[in-house]
Every structure is written in C-alpha cells, then in structure tokens.
Amino acid sequence: MTSLITIHKGLIFTIILRMTNDYHLSEDLTQDTFIRAFMNMKKVKSGEHFRPWLCTIARNIVRDHYRRNRNSPSVSFEQVEEFQGQSDDPIRRRVVIQDALARLTERDRMLLTLTYYEGLSLREIAETMKMTEANAKVCLHRARKRLRKQLAGYENELL
Amino acid sequence: MKMNSCEHLEKVIDYRLHRLTDEQEKEFELHLETCAFCQHELAIEQAIEEELSVKLDPGFIESKVMTRWRLRREQGIRSFWLYAYRVIVLGITAAVLAFILFPFLLRLPIKSFLEINQLASGLERLLGGLPQINPVFVGVGFAYALLIASSIFTIVRTRR
Ligand SMILES: [Zn+2]
Numbered sequence: 001m002t003s004l005i006t007i008h009k010g011l012i013f014t015i016i017l018r019m020t021n022d023y024h025l026s027e028d029l030t031q032d033t034f035i036r037a038f039m040n041m042k043k044v045k046s047g048e049h050f051r052p053w054l055c056t057i058a059r060n061i062v063r064d065h066y067r068r069n070r071n072s073p074s075v076s077f078e079q080v081e082e083f084q085g086q087s088d089d090p091i092r093r094r095v096v097i098q099d100a101l102a103r104l105t106e107r108d109r110m111l112l113t114l115t116y117y118e119g120l121s122l123r124e125i126a127e128t129m130k131m132t133e134a135n136a137k138v139c140l141h142r143a144r145k146r147l148r149k150q151l152a153g154y155e156n157e158l159l
Numbered sequence: 160m161k162m163n164s165c166e167h168l169e170k171v172i173d174y175r176l177h178r179l180t181d182e183q184e185k186e187f188e189l190h191l192e193t194c195a196f197c198q199h200e201l202a203i204e205q206a207i208e209e210e211l212s213v214k215l216d217p218g219f220i221e222s223k224v225m226t227r228w229r230l231r232r233e234q235g236i237r238s239f240w241l242y243a244y245r246v247i248v249l250g251i252t253a254a255v256l257a258f259i260l261f262p263f264l265l266r267l268p269i270k271s272f273l274e275i276n277q278l279a280s281g282l283e284r285l286l287g288g289l290p291q292i293n294p295v296f297v298g299v300g301f302a303y304a305l306l307i308a309s310s311i312f313t314i315v316r317t318r319r
Contacts, residue, residue: 001225001228002221002225005220005221005224005225006221009216009217009220009221010214010215010216010217011214012217013215013216013217014213014214014215017215026217027217027218027220030217030220031220031223031224031227034220034224034228035224035227035228035231038228039228039231039232093206093210094210094213097207097210097211112211113211115211116208116211116212117212117214118212118214137176137178140176141172141173141176141178144172144175144176145172147207148172148203148204148207151203151207155199155203158203158206158207158210159202159203159206
C-alpha cells in the first residue's frame, strides 16, 4: 500500500494542484484520494485500469470538495501582479499558466494535465475522461487552443 | 493573436499535436525555418508544454495516509458494531412491545396471555382468530417488520 502512494502521489498531486490552484488543499486532497482508493480497492478491475481509476477518484475528490464548499477554484490575478518585473523567474511563468488554466473548464484542465503528465498513455487518458481515444484527441486540440487564447497578451511572460 | 501576420500560425498547435500528415509536416517545417511569427508561436507553445509537463511533488505523505486510512478502517469496524448493537436492541424492544401490544389489540386479557399455560391457547387464537384481527394490529406489525428490515439493510450497507 505504501509503495502505491510513493509511485502515484506525484501524478495525483499534480492533477489536484492543477485543478484547485491551492498547494495546501492539494496535499490534503491527495491524501483523501489515496484513502478513498484504499477503501474501494476491491473495485479495481485489473492492473492496467488502476491509474485511470485512481485519476478518476482524484477528480471526484476535487469535485466533492467544491460541492461541499461552494466556491470554485480561485483565479489569482492579484498573485500575477505581485510577480511583475520578474519575468525571468520560472515561478512567474507557472503562475501565468496556472491562472490561464484556472479560467478553462474543469474538463479542459483535466485533459491538459493528464496529456502532459509524462508516461500516461492515450488509452489511460481516454479512460479517465470517459471518452473514446479519438474524441480525447479532438478535445485536447480544442483545449490547447482555448489555453492559448487565455494566454493572449501574456506571451512575453512565457518566454 | 493580434500581432500575427502569418496565415500558418494556426498550424503550430496541429504540428505540436502531430495532427499534420507527413507531407504537411515537412512543408510546415520548411516554412518554420523562414517565418519569425511561427517560430515565436512555436516557442510559446513549447513553453506552455514545458510548464504543463512539470511534475509536482506533495512531499512525504505516505505515513500520514496510512495512519488516516487505519483510523478510518477502525472507525468503520466500530460503527459496524454500533449498528449491530442498535439492531439487536431494536429487535428486542420490538419483540417485547409486540407481545404486550398484540394481545391488547386483540382484546385478549394480558394476564392470561402471559401465563405460560395460557400462552399456547393465546397463540392459537392469535393465529386462528383471523376475524378478530383489526387493521391497527396489521399496521403496527407491518411497521415493526419494516423497521427491522431497514436496520438489517443498514448493517449490510455499512459493511461494504
Ligand atoms: Zn508562419
């Protein structure tokens, strides 16, 4: 059980942080994800379905959290302003992209995070998103375009 | 994208997502060598991808998760026994009440009903005396049955 956490905590934490934009909250929700997974261990079909299944739990944990607490993930434009004048700082780029992500739909955000998290196959992504692989590709293309649109005007912060 | 002046700019995302055919890809790569706008756009897309590929780490959470999980399981077992206890108490109460209420509702004398030698004849009347059964008795009996059934259902559900 402990090794399962070690192997997958990075993936789950990355997904949740991209979804919530809140470091401390993400740490708690990552723990919740593993606990919920362990409580439902009997429901996993087989090894190859484990990662999509775990990602789905993470997604539901985040949804449940915001359903309980009503407020949606915060868009921290103020935070971006604070970093101004430090465009060579990688943190600056992170905040700009994270903010752009926060303005996308939950589905786009999830899809983009899964796609660029190294090592996840298209099959696993499609399974987590409950889409066909072909559909996932189309949705990803649109999500990328929407993300680019959100970053319009911030181009110089990225380079 | 206001400052663009290249019609191929849209292709950069397609190129990065490998949505172009081999021929289109080669063609675009050739164009890329000479077009500053597309080069700029490609750099932006690569920067976005690079940032999205960053793996974030929650630090050492293993022991916290294991402790919380064990606690949750113990709580689950404890609440299972709590439910079991409740159902047993409920069942006994229901049975006791039934034995007092049934003869009362059937207008049987309680004293004689509780006497062991009279119990047999009491039950005989209870089972055989269909015309004596009134709707209230049936309703109360049904409610008890429902109550016990729902308790058992709760137990089964919490166990899973
Ligand atoms: Zn061009």
